[in-house]
Amino acid sequence: EGSPFPIVLLEHGSGVVPAIYTVLAEGLASSGYVVVAANHIPDSLIAVFPDGHEIRGSPYWPVDADRATQGRAIGAFAQTVLVADARFVLDKLMEINAHDPFWHARLTPSRTGIIGHSMCGTTASLAADQDGRIVAGVNIDGSTFPGMNGDVRPVVVHKPYLFLMTEEHASDPGTHGREFTGMPSNSYYVAVAGADHMSFTDTHLIDSRFSRKTRPDDGAFAQALLTTELTRSLVEEFLGKYLKGESAPYLDLGARVDKK
Structure with a gap:
């Protein structure tokens, strides 16, 4: 009911698996999006195939090189592997939308x-800018290194664009805050107070409930839940505006969001 549905590609960070974004993915799915998460080899922690064999994550950059050399290797991997993976997944979604008996005409490629x-975050920004099928992109605390993107900074994303980041990264424009930028009329930069790099995943929610290092009453779960809910609500509002034509009252409230 309600189809055809908009599509959201969900791209994981290095050294984790897509399941660490379950709260965000389920929230988007419950709001009427078809959410598809790729597992990028060898950037993910582990990939398990249907026949049971595993491929574990491994460095795809020269580990003993200087940071600029590493950055160039990482940037090349992002473009030739990660962006290519995302576009391949989108190609396959187009195929099942056209031919699969169940999925036929249930997706909205546009x-x-x-x-x-x-x-x-780098992958999302590059893919959004390069693939005409992608309408809008969200970069969540995207990591960057010297040498990435050919040292061209900032890389302009010519699509509606949301950048969620920690305060630490927002204050360090040389490596994070302005590596990518959107067009002034439809880009948003949000620094989340008190968040760290993994606050945008389910990690702290899980640790605060099941880790032996965390006391149940130290407020860690409440803080993790607050950041998770904020992330989900802002991402849903942004995608709702550009994929569904809905209003975005919080993102468009200038007192809360730096749109410069």
Whole structure:
């Protein structure tokens, strides 16, 4: 009921698996999006195939090189592997939308968004700018290194664009805050007070409930829940505006969001 549905590609950060974004993915799915999360090899922690064999994450950059050399290798990997993966997944979604008996005409290719965290914040930004099927992109605390993107800074994303980041990264424009930029009329930069790099995932929600290092009453769960809910609500509002034509009262409230 309610189809055809807009599509959201959800891209994981380095050294984790897509399941660490379950809260965000389920929230988007419950709001009427078809959410598809790729597992990028060898950037993910582990990939398990249907036949049971596993591929674990491994460095795809020269580990003993200087940071600029590493950055160039990482940037090349982002473009040739991660962005290519995302576009391949979108190609396959187009195929099943056209031919699969169940999915036929249930997807809306013209309403596709992409979300990326950490390393795949770079992926989301590049894919959004390069693939005409992607309408809007979300970069969640995207990681960058000297030498990435050919040292061209900032990289302009010519699409509606949301950048969620920690205060630490927002204050360090040389490596994070302005690596990518959107067009002034439809880009948003949001620094989340008190958040760290993994606050945008389910990590702290899980640790605060099940880790032996965290006391149940130290407020960690409440803080993790607050950041998770904020992330989900802002991402949903942004995608709702550009994929569904809905209003975005919080994002468009200038007192809360720096749109410069």
